[in-house]
Amino acid sequence: MTLLPERLLTGYRNFMAQRYANETMRYKQLADQGQTPETLVIACCDSRSAPEIIFDTAPGEIFVVRNVANLVPPYAPDGEYHSTSAALEFAVQSLKVKNIVVLGHGRCGGIKAALDGDSEPLSPGDFIGKWMSLVAPAADAVSANELMTPFERQTALERISIRYSLRNLRTFPCIDILEKKGRLTLHGAWFDISTGELWIMNPETGDFLRPDPEEVGAPAALE
Numbered sequence: 001m002t003l004l005p006e007r008l009l010t011g012y013r014n015f016m017a018q019r020y021a022n023e024t025m026r027y028k029q030l031a032d033q034g035q036t037p038e039t040l041v042i043a044c045c046d047s048r049s050a051p052e053i054i055f056d057t058a059p060g061e062i063f064v065v066r067n068v069a070n071l072v073p074p075y076a077p078d079g080e081y082h083s084t085s086a087a088l089e090f091a092v093q094s095l096k097v098k099n100i101v102v103l104g105h106g107r108c109g110g111i112k113a114a115l116d117g118d119s120e121p122l123s124p125g126d127f128i129g130k131w132m133s134l135v136a137p138a139a140d141a142v143s144a145n146e147l148m149t150p151f152e153r154q155t156a157l158e159r160i161s162i163r164y165s166l167r168n169l170r171t172f173p174c175i176d177i178l179e180k181k182g183r184l185t186l187h188g189a190w191f192d193i194s195t196g197e198l199w200i201m202n203p204e205t206g207d208f209l210r211p212d213p214e215e216v217g218a219p220a221a222l223e
């Protein structure tokens with residue numbers, strides 16, 4: 001009987017022998033004192049865009065919520081099940097994070113599904129279709145742009161959806177208030193899987209820019 005896939009068991013053994021062994025004190029401290037991450041990252045479920053890997057973070061450093069296409073729905077206190085809003089509520093109200101980063105990525109399957117509006121649902125529930133309908137107006141507008149190549153349309157919607165999620169974040173009263181008080185900062189970023197480039201959104205213009213290599217800095221020296 002296989003209790004877990006072999007790859008996960010091997011990975012766990014390596015984790016215990018290496019990372020946990022090296023960071024035992026940090027884990028014990030986090031267990032005793034609780035977590036105090038300063039940043040919430042909202043990222044896609046895509047296996048290629050894990051924030052902990054991209055930002056090279058240690059345990060306890062970032063609080064992460066992942067969903068299909070890194071979308072934030074609008075604030076809707078309607079008694080329904082809102083997993084992303086629950087994570088936001090906890091990160092902002094209880095952990096009191098100082099930053100929220102919406103991290104999109106290239107070649108996003110959720111965004112592709114939104115652009116291929118006529119494709120068949122994967123199941124009768126069509127949960128992806130319902131979820132991606134959050135960005136349907138933008139998807140329709142981008143799809144209708146015949147001057148763009150399919151790749152450009154895909155990238156455009158990936159970035160529009162980041163701006164859309166940032167706008168929806170501000171519909172949450174607690175986020176809006178804390179941002180206006182200067183205690184919370186919202187950021188947008190887009191990760192290019194094929195090159196490793198991280199494009200960062202200018203908060204004033206909404207444009208995505210590749211930071212100068214000097215701004216990002218040289219790779220940190222390994223201790």
Ligand SMILES: [Zn+2]
Nearest residue numbers: 044046108109
């Ligand atoms: Zn994705």
